[in-house]
Amino acid sequence: MHEISLIRSTFRTLEEEFSKEDFQKITDIYLKIGQLSNVEPILLQNAFDAVISAEFAEQPMKLHIELLPTLIKCPICEHTTEVINYKFICENCERPCSQIVQGNELLINKIETAP
Numbered sequence: 001m002h003e004i005s006l007i008r009s010t011f012r013t014l015e016e017e018f019s020k021e022d023f024q025k026i027t028d029i030y031l032k033i034g035q036l037s038n039v040e041p042i043l044l045q046n047a048f049d050a051v052i053s054a055e056f057a058e059q060p061m062k063l064h065i066e067l068l069p070t071l072i073k074c075p076i077c078e079h080t081t082e083v084i085n086y087k088f089i090c091e092n093c094e095r096p097c098s099q100i101v102q103g104n105e106l107l108i109n110k111i112e113t114a115p
């Protein structure tokens, strides 16, 4: 499952970046997910809960997901448009546009730790 492996790799990244003591202080994980990354927030939350109860049952952590809309930037008029229903058209000059400036993100945005 896509979401499970995503959560596992998120934890792997955190375990690499934090010392064991610091990792154990993590209380909240904030992810930014672009609309085009094909991640379903509800499935991601379920995967997170499953990994927590299987591997980090002693350490309750919370997942926060920020879903980023898809944005395109018109190469002609430089206007930025939010893509709705996969309509890749500049809303300003109505030309087709495929220059994506946001929407493919899949990143750890912020970590909160207990004092």
Ligand SMILES: [Zn+2]
Residues within 6 Å of the ligand: 074, 075, 076, 077, 078, 079, 090, 091, 092, 093, 094, 095
């Ligand atoms: Zn335009």
